[in-house]
Amino acid sequence: MKKRIISLLIAVLLLLTACQGKQDYLSGTPTGDAALDESVEALLTEVCEGSDTPLLPVYDWLLTELKYRAAPGEGVEEFTDEITISLAAEALSKRRCDCDGEAALTAVLLRRMGYDAEIVRGQFLRGEGGEWVDHAWVRATVDGVVCHFDPLYDAHFTAGDTVSCFMASDGDMAATHRWQ
Amino acid sequence: MKRIIVLVLIFTLAAALFACGGSTKLTASDLALQIGGFTATPETTMDDVRAALGEADEYAEAVSCVYTGMDKTFTYDNMIVYTYPDGETDRLMEIYCDGGDAVTAKGITFGASVEEIEAAYGSGYTKSGTLLTYELPVSAENMEPASLYFELENDRVTAIGITAEHRAE
Numbered sequence: 052m053k054k055r056i057i058s059l060l061i062a063v064l065l066l067l068t069a070c071q072g073k074q075d076y077l078s079g080t081p082t083g084d085a086a087l088d089e090s091v092e093a094l095l096t097e098v099c100e101g102s103d104t105p106l107l108p109v110y111d112w113l114l115t116e117l118k119y120r121a122a123p124g125e126g127v128e129e130f131t132d133e134i135t136i137s138l139a140a141e142a143l144s145k146r147r148c149d150c151d152g153e154a155a156l157t158a159v160l161l162r163r164m165g166y167d168a169e170i171v172r173g174q175f176l177r178g179e180g181g182e183w184v185d186h187a188w189v190r191a192t193v194d195g196v197v198c199h200f201d202p203l204y205d206a207h208f209t210a211g212d213t214v215s216c217f218m219a220s221d222g223d224m225a226a227t228h229r230w231q
Numbered sequence: 232m233k234r235i236i237v238l239v240l241i242f243t244l245a246a247a248l249f250a251c252g253g254s255t256k257l258t259a260s261d262l263a264l265q266i267g268g269f270t271a272t273p274e275t276t277m278d279d280v281r282a283a284l285g286e287a288d289e290y291a292e293a294v295s296c297v298y299t300g301m302d303k304t305f306t307y308d309n310m311i312v313y314t315y316p317d318g319e320t321d322r323l324m325e326i327y328c329d330g331g332d333a334v335t336a337k338g339i340t341f342g343a344s345v346e347e348i349e350a351a352y353g354s355g356y357t358k359s360g361t362l363l364t365y366e367l368p369v370s371a372e373n374m375e376p377a378s379l380y381f382e383l384e385n386d387r388v389t390a391i392g393i394t395a396e397h398r399a400e
Contacts (some may be wrong), residue, residue, distance in 0.1 A: 116359060118375065120325060121302030123311055124291050145382065146360045150296045177299065184294055207297045207400040 076105040079165035082132070087140045091163050094143065099164075106193070109160055110217050113153065113202035120147040127151045127187075130170045135159065153203045154187040161200070167192045168200075173230030175204055183229065188216070199224040257352065257365055262379040263336035264326065264393050266310060271326050273367070273377030273395045277314050280305070280323075287312070297400060309333070315397060324397050329390035335379065343388045348381055373399050 076099040081088040098112050099105035127134055130151075138155035142148035148156070154170045161168035168191035174183040188201035201216035204227070209215045216224065263272045269283035287305035295302040300316025309330035314321040334340040337351035348356075348363060356365050361383050366376040375397050382390035 119297045120313055121293060121295065121304055121315075123289070123304035123306055123313075126293060144361045146362055149302075175296075181299075184296060186296055203296060 075099065076109075076164050079161075079163045081163060082136050082139070082159055084136045084140065087136055087143070087159070088163075090140075090143050091159060095160065095163060105164065106161075106218070109164070110200065110202055110214070113157055113160075114206045114214070116146055117142060117153055117156070117202070117206075118147045119203065119207070120149065122149045122151065126185075130155065130158075130172075130187075135170065150187045150203050154189050157189045157200055157202060158191075161189065161191050171199070171230050173228055175201075175208075175228045177208070186228070188228070193218060197221065199228070201228070204228075257355070257367060257379075259367065259377060261336055261352070262365065262367070262377065262393055264328065264333055264379070264391060265335075266326075266328055266331060266333045271393060273393055275323055275326070275395070277305070277312065277321055277323055280312055280326075284310075298398070317398065322397060323395045325392055325394045327390060327392040329382070333391055335391060339381070339388065339391070341388050341391070343381075345383070345386050348388070352379075367396070369396060375399050 076095050077092060081091070094112070095105075095109065098108045102108050127138070135155045135158060138148070138152045139159040142152035142156040158168045158170050168189050171188055171190045173186060173188070175186045176182075177184050186201075186204075188199060188204065190197060190199050192198075198218040198220060199216055200218065201224075204216045205214040208227075215227070259273050263270050265271075267284065269280075271280070284307055287307050289306040290303070291306075292301045292303045294300075295316060298315045298317070300318075302316070303314045303321055305312040305314070309328055310333075311327045312323065313325040313327070315324045316322075330341070332340075335351070339348055339351055345363065352365050356363050358364075362380050363383060364378050364380040366378040369376045375394070377396040378394045380392050380394070381388045382392070
């Protein structure tokens with residue numbers, strides 16, 4: 052009897068440990084697209100494994116792995132679930148996308164990690180005294196705080212190895228971006 | 232003494248051969264892609280494309296998120312050409328083919344396996360997502376490299392692309 056109880060306790064402990072590991076970065080909702088969800092889970096597992104701050108390696112991955120390429124045809128009018136899934140899947144598979152694709156993939160990754168994330172349509176300022184350019188990025192709630200993620204901007208416009216649009220507050224973001 | 236010199240020579244030669252093993256030094260002409268009798272390389276310009284293939288079936292442009300000016304896409308049958316603005320000039324960024332008779336300078340075409348690609352171009356590629364990419368060295372730090380890439384599905388080539396060396400920002 053004693054042996055059975057100990058075995059049961061060990062099994063429960065193992066189960067809890069396994070669940071705990073997953074909760075760190077896979078506690079959110081999948082998109083419902085089986086192929087994309089599988090790729091997203093594989094990517095998050097690869098990138099976040101062993102990290103205490105999984106948002107950072109995910110952002111770093113988006114910064115370094117995605118290459119900019121304009122999308123042929125008309126731009127996205129509205130980020131419906133279907134369009135977001137399609138753009139995210141293409142960006143993840145082909146590693147090439149414009150700001151719409153990068154925002155869609157960022158949103159899908161953050162949602163899968165358990166954060167409320169929405170794609171923001173707005174503009175960013177290209178260079179000091181430069182022009183405002185139509186753009187898309189992501190605003191999410193992390194630990195109760197609303198913040199912005201724009202890996203495409205950081206990849207191309209932030210100097211050196213620094214980032215300015217990783218978990219940026221509304222105030223910090225407003226220096227280079229504007230949105231409704 | 233003679234024996235030591237011979238051993239050192241053998242070791243050096245073996246080390247050099249080991250370092251070179253599996254990778255092939257690629258040049259821009261290795262990255263060429265033949266499409267409908269037209270040969271595109273990372274040095275091809277949009278004027279070259281127009282002269283060989285005529286006007287595109289579809290054309291789209293939008294203010295670039297990265298470069299100052301308009302990103303332009305020219306869609307042909309089975310092929311998309313991407314350009315980016317560089318001052319007054321539209322520079323070729325990428326040619327992407329997902330059908331037709333496209334074949335690379337080393338004979339790789341649709342349906343080729345990863346083994347066939349490796350036999351032709353060596354193992355000096357990077358694999359990310361569904362892409363297997365060979366890159367040339369960049370001429371400056373702020374440039375994206377010229378490259379030849381293969382899009383794979385079930386380890387078979389379903390699309391082929393070349394990118395020209397272009398500014399990263």
